[in-house]
Amino acid sequence: MVRRTVSRSGNVHSMTTGITPALSTASVLAIANTRHGPGGHYHHRAKAGDDPHDHLADGGAARDFLNQLNVSVPDGTPGAESLARLRTVQAAVHHIVAGNRSAARSAVGRLAERARYRLDADGRLVAVRRGWLGFADELLPPLLTLLGADNPPRACANPLCGWIYLDASRNRSRIWCDSTRCGNQQRVRRSRAQRAAV
Numbered sequence: 001m002v003r004r005t006v007s008r009s010g011n012v013h014s015m016t017t018g019i020t021p022a023l024s025t026a027s028v029l030a031i032a033n034t035r036h037g038p039g040g041h042y043h044h045r046a047k048a049g050d051d052p053h054d055h056l057a058d059g060g061a062a063r064d065f066l067n068q069l070n071v072s073v074p075d076g077t078p079g080a081e082s083l084a085r086l087r088t089v090q091a092a093v094h095h096i097v098a099g100n101r102s103a104a105r106s107a108v109g110r111l112a113e114r115a116r117y118r119l120d121a122d123g124r125l126v127a128v129r130r131g132w133l134g135f136a137d138e139l140l141p142p143l144l145t146l147l148g149a150d151n152p153p154r155a156c157a158n159p160l161c162g163w164i165y166l167d168a169s170r171n172r173s174r175i176w177c178d179s180t181r182c183g184n185q186q187r188v189r190r191s192r193a194q195r196a197a198v
């Protein structure tokens with residue numbers, strides 16, 4: 001009798017295919033977080049009404065932001081076509097966070113139309129295209145992981161932040177991107193508001 005191990009959680013992470021994506025879900029989240037609230041940067045005090053940022057506005061800004069997040073990126077700066085594809089990845093994750101799976105799926109479909117892969121000697125799924133276009137193609141497999149995850153990414157509850165994260169806590173109760181930062185800020189704000197209301 002052949003016994004198959006079936007994942008209890010049904011999580012895509014637990015499937016063993018023997019094929020490793022070249023990039024991780026962390027890289028996809030970094031792309032998603034190129035767009036965030038005005039308080040999404042460390043050491044930056046934002047106030048309500050400040051504009052959100054989008055670091056995919058131009059190639060240099062995109063590269064610098066991803067470097068800051070320690071994402072290993074290709075040489076040079078992304079051109080117009082690569083930026084457009086990175087924006088599609090960004091939008092897809094924001095759709096997943098918003099619970100809009102059909103919009104996320106159509107974004108994924110647009111990425112899949114052009115992407116081509118080969119397996120390297122280590123069994124890694126690498127893009128046929130090189131440079132930033134290949135980088136964008138390699139974001140697709142981990143993006144599919146996020147799309148299929150039963151514990152999808154969420155946005156930080158701090159409205160000025162909106163940073164997207166994966167909640168790995170046991171009871172999935174995390175609401176801040178970082179409890180020492182956004183969590184504390186919000187606690188301070190709440191207690192100030194309560195004191196002011198007395």
Ligand SMILES: [Zn+2]
Binds near residue numbers: 156157163177
């Ligand atoms: Zn936050």
